[in-house]
Amino acid sequence: MKLTPQASLLYWYEHNGRHDLPWRNTDDPYAIYLSEIMLQQTQVKTVLERFYFPFLERFPTLLDVADAELDDVLKRWEGLGYYTRARNLHNAARQCEGILPTDAHGLIQLSGIGRSTAHAIAAFAYRESLPILDANVKRILHRYFALPKRNEKKLWEYAYLLFDPVHPFEYNQAMMDLGALVCVSKNPLCDTCPLETTCQGKTSPHVFPEAKMKKAKPVRRRSIVIHQRNGRYALMQRQSRFLHGLWGFFETDEALGNRNFLGHITQHYSHFTLEADVYLSGDETEPEGYEWFGLDEFAALSMSRADQKAVTLLRYNLEKKESGCESY
Numbered sequence: 001m002k003l004t005p006q007a008s009l010l011y012w013y014e015h016n017g018r019h020d021l022p023w024r025n026t027d028d029p030y031a032i033y034l035s036e037i038m039l040q041q042t043q044v045k046t047v048l049e050r051f052y053f054p055f056l057e058r059f060p061t062l063l064d065v066a067d068a069e070l071d072d073v074l075k076r077w078e079g080l081g082y083y084t085r086a087r088n089l090h091n092a093a094r095q096c097e098g099i100l101p102t103d104a105h106g107l108i109q110l111s112g113i114g115r116s117t118a119h120a121i122a123a124f125a126y127r128e129s130l131p132i133l134d135a136n137v138k139r140i141l142h143r144y145f146a147l148p149k150r151n152e153k154k155l156w157e158y159a160y161l162l163f164d165p166v167h168p169f170e171y172n173q174a175m176m177d178l179g180a181l182v183c184v185s186k187n188p189l190c191d192t193c194p195l196e197t198t199c200q201g202k203t204s205p206h207v208f209p210e211a212k213m214k215k216a217k218p219v220r221r222r223s224i225v226i227h228q229r230n231g232r233y234a235l236m237q238r239q240s241r242f243l244h245g246l247w248g249f250f251e252t253d254e255a256l257g258n259r260n261f262l263g264h265i266t267q268h269y270s271h272f273t274l275e276a277d278v279y280l281s282g283d284e285t286e287p288e289g290y291e292w293f294g295l296d297e298f299a300a301l302s303m304s305r306a307d308q309k310a311v312t313l314l315r316y317n318l319e320k321k322e323s324g325c326e327s328y
């Protein structure tokens with residue numbers, strides 16, 4: 001008997017899916033929401049091994065997130081990057097007062113929850129009959145329907161076309177797994193794909209969708225200045241949109257020469273690369289708006305990766321100085 005593409009996909013999922021992922025074995029909408037947000041820019045393995053459970057342990061419910069200070073939420077997000085996700089999570093928790101809406105329409109009103117995430121939470125937690133359209137699903141649809149052009153609106157139409165409305169949970173999970181395990185971006189395993197017999201793009205999957213023109217990332221050159229006074233160091237909680245809420249050292253565009261040079265750091269962000277020289281300043285002038293912390297207090301502060309790298313340089317240079325070796 002010839003199976004429909006949906007039946008074929010569900011059969012494949014039953015035998016090959018990643019059924020033991022913790023967010024697939026709960027109907028707690030918050031736990032599902034958290035996984036969706038963490039997985040947006042981070043791999044399953046990293047989320048699973050380092051971030052998902054510690055975050056849930058500190059914030060077992062969304063109400064705990066709403067009650068917490070942003071600083072605390074950012075601290076638990078440290079290392080995951082893309083901190084806008086954590087800020088949005090905190091905002092959303094406060095918007096809904098710790099109780100998530102029970103359908104996609106309500107979910108999409110919350111900070112940082114787009115259409116696909118709303119559909120995912122609604123399909124997985126409430127079994128609402130809606131397809132998702134994350135990066136993996138987009139790739140499959142482009143190939144399956146042989147669509148070279150990137151057009152989000154059209155893709156949603158195709159997402160509904162292939163969707164199995166009777167099994168929203170299994171179908172969406174199956175599509176996510178198919179994208180992660182079989183219809184992968186570099187070398188799709190078409191021979192083992194449950195959609196192989198009906199896939200229109202299988203003979204040349206790499207042309208769907210057409211490649212994006214890669215723009216070279218701009219490089220920003222900055223100087224990070226660690227002001228010190230009586231063994232304490234000046235940090236400011238950033239108010240700018242970028243890295244908002246994270247603690248950081250004073251930064252300037254000026255090149256400061258070799259005096260008190262601690263070292264150089266490179267940090268890659270999604271839209272630019274930071275190349276920064278790091279300096280220690282004993283200048284007594286207090287940079288405006290900064291607060292003073294001891295080295296042992298740094299661990300409790302949420303800091304960007306770049307500032308953490310500056311701290312590593314600082315510690316390294318202090319240790320060298322203490323041991324009588326060459327110093328800054």
Ligand code: SF4
Pocket residue numbers: 140143144182183184188189190191193194195196199200201202205
């Ligand atoms: S047949 Fe190949 S290109 Fe088509 S959906 Fe399956 S893995 Fe992707």
